[in-house]
Amino acid sequence: MARNSVMVDIREDIYHRLFEDYDSPVLLINVENGNIIEANNAAVEFYGYSKEVLVSKSLKEICLFGTSLIKDRHHQSLHRLASNEIKEVEVHNLPIVLEGEVYIFSIVYDLSKHVEKEIKQRDYLTGLLNRKFFLEETETHINYCKTSEEKFGLLLMDINEFKDINDSLGHNIGDKILIEISRRLLELKTDKHLIARLGADDFAILCKLQEDEEILEYAKRAMAKMQMPFLIDNITFHLTPNMGISIYPQDGNNVEDIIRAADIALSKAKEQLGERLCFYSVEMSNELRNKILYPNLLVNAITNNEISICYQPIIDIEKDKKIVGLEALLRWKNPILGDVSPDIFIPLAEKTGQIVSIGYWVFEQVCKQINDWNKKGYTPIPISVNVSVKQLEQNGFSQSIIKLLKDYGIDSGRIELEITESVSSGDIEIIVNNLRKLKFNGFKILMDDFGTGFSSLGQLDLFELDKLKIDKIFIDDIVNVTKRQNLVRSIISMRKSLNLTVVAEGIETKEQFYYLKDLGCDLGQGYYFSKPLSTDAIESFLESQNMIEN
Numbered sequence: 001m002a003r004n005s006v007m008v009d010i011r012e013d014i015y016h017r018l019f020e021d022y023d024s025p026v027l028l029i030n031v032e033n034g035n036i037i038e039a040n041n042a043a044v045e046f047y048g049y050s051k052e053v054l055v056s057k058s059l060k061e062i063c064l065f066g067t068s069l070i071k072d073r074h075h076q077s078l079h080r081l082a083s084n085e086i087k088e089v090e091v092h093n094l095p096i097v098l099e100g101e102v103y104i105f106s107i108v109y110d111l112s113k114h115v116e117k118e119i120k121q122r123d124y125l126t127g128l129l130n131r132k133f134f135l136e137e138t139e140t141h142i143n144y145c146k147t148s149e150e151k152f153g154l155l156l157m158d159i160n161e162f163k164d165i166n167d168s169l170g171h172n173i174g175d176k177i178l179i180e181i182s183r184r185l186l187e188l189k190t191d192k193h194l195i196a197r198l199g200a201d202d203f204a205i206l207c208k209l210q211e212d213e214e215i216l217e218y219a220k221r222a223m224a225k226m227q228m229p230f231l232i233d234n235i236t237f238h239l240t241p242n243m244g245i246s247i248y249p250q251d252g253n254n255v256e257d258i259i260r261a262a263d264i265a266l267s268k269a270k271e272q273l274g275e276r277l278c279f280y281s282v283e284m285s286n287e288l289r290n291k292i293l294y295p296n297l298l299v300n301a302i303t304n305n306e307i308s309i310c311y312q313p314i315i316d317i318e319k320d321k322k323i324v325g326l327e328a329l330l331r332w333k334n335p336i337l338g339d340v341s342p343d344i345f346i347p348l349a350e351k352t353g354q355i356v357s358i359g360y361w362v363f364e365q366v367c368k369q370i371n372d373w374n375k376k377g378y379t380p381i382p383i384s385v386n387v388s389v390k391q392l393e394q395n396g397f398s399q400s401i402i403k404l405l406k407d408y409g410i411d412s413g414r415i416e417l418e419i420t421e422s423v424s425s426g427d428i429e430i431i432v433n434n435l436r437k438l439k440f441n442g443f444k445i446l447m448d449d450f451g452t453g454f455s456s457l458g459q460l461d462l463f464e465l466d467k468l469k470i471d472k473i474f475i476d477d478i479v480n481v482t483k484r485q486n487l488v489r490s491i492i493s494m495r496k497s498l499n500l501t502v503v504a505e506g507i508e509t510k511e512q513f514y515y516l517k518d519l520g521c522d523l524g525q526g527y528y529f530s531k532p533l534s535t536d537a538i539e540s541f542l543e544s545q546n547m548i549e550n
């Protein structure tokens with residue numbers, strides 16, 4: 001009896017010394033559910049919660065990572081205090097069994113005093129590496145890879161809904177989501193990964209894996225973790241992660257380039273419908289370049305004299321290839337970009353609206369050219385100008401062109417307008433109004449690229465066309481592909497009843513030419529006769545064809 005009470009006294013003494021009075025924080029944790037059952041005074045002081053609050057928490061709420069390490073006797077981790085400050089800690093675990101259940105005494109040693117430096121490397125909210133340190137580490141790793149010739153993947157991840165959640169539900173919930181994201185990322189962390197929060201919901205992972213497939217597999221696992229529901233303050237969130245991946249050294253050999261490449265891949269990933277995960281490719285950079293660089297350089301293209309017009313002859317197929325017109329085609333040569341194809345810059349100019357001023361500039365240049373050629377005595381022939389649907393959608397378009405020709409003293413019969421089937425999907429009322437006014441003033445209207453769009457012949461009637469230009473793709477296969485032959489044949493056979501002149505574009509061979517001649521096609525254009533030529537070259541060409549009167 002006496003011995004028993006002595007033992008109890010000793011145990012209580014040990015309990016006090018080892019627990020209550022111990023000068024490091026000690027937590028008693030239920031291994032099964034991670035709930036904190038007891039905490040000593042040092043723990044109350046260290047974490048900054050009242051005892052009641054501390055023992056109502058689970059380990060998950062204070063421990064940023066390492067909860068799965070609970071059974072390890074010693075490990076390092078990051079613990080969050082009530083003040084939200086994050087402390088680097090070393091944890092020593094002592095398992096005990098009480099009434100059949102397994103508990104752990106976790107003795108927590110505050111390492112922060114020794115690791116001030118490391119704390120500076122951490123993101124205050126999530127305990128992940130911060131931006132500055134992550135960039136430094138990436139640079140160090142690149143230097144290492146330069147000699148070891150190793151590869152690595154750089155993953156950037158963000159969350160589609162994050163900004164909306166943060167803005168609508170407040171930063172408190174936003175912060176909790178970020179903390180949970182970090183926790184999930186840390187669950188996948190091995191010594192091959194550096195994980196950082198670069199800012200807001202931008203996460204970065206340096207993945208020291210050597211095979212693209214391994215990196216992809218890791219990325220997919222991380223994405224899958226983010227797609228699991230987030231239960232925050234009793235609200236269940238379903239988040240959509242986006243991820244961009246770049247690979248060192250192929251996508252960049254310095255920190256800036258490798259991150260930029262991952263960032264480009266990330267913005268591409270966001271455009272995707274299914275899995276929003278993208279590896280970087282050079283094409284993406286070019287695409288982005290198109291998006292940003294081209295429109296900015298195009299703004300000054302006219303004033304910098306970078307834009308010019310070349311002319312391609314249009315010939316009469318029946319009358320021995322006599323030149324009956326010229327098509328004005330834009331050219332852009334930029335000091336940085338070199339020659340840029342109109343197939344690239346015209347759609348861009350249409351998107352930005354620059355086509356309106358560029359298009360007007362073309363008309364003006366053509367007017368000047370006509371007057372110049374008139375003076376030089378060239379045989380007067382019409383010049384076709386390509387007109388974008390965006391120009392036709394401008395209310396004052398027809399008036400501005402009519403006035404321009406008047407100012408230059410040029411007859412409207414000298415300019416023909418090439419429109420495309422995209423007019424059918426434009427603002428039809430304004431377009432038709434413009435075209436009617438132009439027709440009324442003597443301009444001829446041609447439907448370009450015919451056969452590639454969706455317009456019906458009925459719709460064509462609406463635009464009061466004078467000519468149809470059959471698209472090059474039909475001419476390409478005309479000698480061999482029956483389906484294409486039939487289309488061309490039927491258009492040509494209908495031209496008389498529709499009162500339309502038919503032009504075939506992109507004629508490259510003798511066979512195509514004679515085939516079209518046999519079908520009775522009126523006019524033709526293509527490399528077979530001449531490529532588009534600069535002003536000087538077209539003058540020589542016209543002279544060689546006796547198109548000058550002196």
Ligand code: C2E
Binds near residue numbers: 342387418525532
């Ligand atoms: P488009 O109006 O269909 O012009 C015909 C295109 O076919 C031109 O390309 C011409 O160089 C090319 N071509 C002509 N004959 C042949 C041939 O025999 N073989 C091959 N392979 N190609 C041939 P380009 O000059 O690159 O122009 C591309 C497009 O850019 C034009 O197609 C037109 O839609 C647009 N474009 C050009 N200039 C202007 C402009 O001033 N305004 C507007 N809105 N669009 C323009």
Ligand code: CA
Binds near residue numbers: 386418448
């Ligand atoms: Ca054209």
Ligand code: CA
Binds near residue numbers: 469
């Ligand atoms: Ca065309």
